[in-house]
């Protein structure tokens with residue numbers, strides 16, 4: 608598990624470095640007019656909404672709400688007033704060296720914000736998006752920020768019924784029943800469709816194993832504008848679908864050169880996943896900036912443990 612996890616951690620770390628390096632000379636402190644500094648020590652003064660964990664990358668995420676956003680959450684309202692802000696910290700985790708069956712946060716990887724201003728951010732559903740490196744620099748250069756904001760918004764459009772906010776307060780108080788996540792999602796927002804490989808862009812076709820005529824293409828609001836972050840978030844869903852159907856599964860960005868693809872290794876699928884029976888999966892995704900017409904492809908093979 609650890610090697611598998613470190614592999615993904617390495618890839619994602621590299622991915623963020625690559626993104627940051629190509630825009631280095633144009634690095635700025637702000638995105639959409641927001642800086643890290645203006646949110647101060649939000650992790651000490653705002654409300655902790657919830658925590659999430661990515662099993663494949665070992666990444667822990669904490670979401671915070673300022674007072675305005677928190678009030679709306681408490682009232683169960685998805686109609687956030689202007690001034691509401693959410694923050695999310697993505698953190699690496701490592702085994703505690705003194706007790707290795709417990710993983711501890713080991714440093715922030717990035718900070719993300721959503722600021723409610725219906726007028727200013729009318730073209731991204733009333734939310735202004737910002738993403739920063741751990742040292743408070745904007746992850747994207749000024750000329751990439753608009754397209755990246757739309758990529759953020761495109762995925763958050765998965766949850767219109769929650770006001771485009773995924774996080775819901777977790778119930779932890781003693782004696783209170785944990786609330787399962789609300790599942791009033793509009794049907795069909797995210798779905799797979801079987802498509803002909805021949806109809807896909809060249810860059811994707813080249814990567815599909817020889818002889819495969821059809822694959823499972825993922826659709827959702829996020830495909831309108833995809834960027835490297837979308838690929839990272841969506842990859843586990845593609846792997847799951849490839850395993851379920853034994854057909855390659857892909858996300859192909861509309862009008863961009865970005866895509867992600869996963870398939871079961873055609874040659875030698877059986878493998879050993881740390882003592883468990885596993886299946887060998889090839890997965891890849893494009894890395895770089897949305898403005899790049901020929902992004903590089905990050906490709907890997909790993910052994911996915913089969914459910915017992």
Ligand code: HEC
Pocket residue numbers: 659668670693694695719720721736737738755756758759760762763771772773774775829836837838840841
């Ligand atoms: C492919 C989907 C996807 C993309 C793209 C995406 N997000 Fe999110 N975002 C999520 C999910 C899912 C959550 C829930 C928490 C989690 O799983 O980490 C979330 C949570 C958040 C939160 C906490 C509030 C909430 O909605 O739960 C903020 C802030 C946030 N994202 C900002 C951003 C920013 C800024 C970008 C663009 C740089 C972005 N997101 C791009 C899927 C996405």
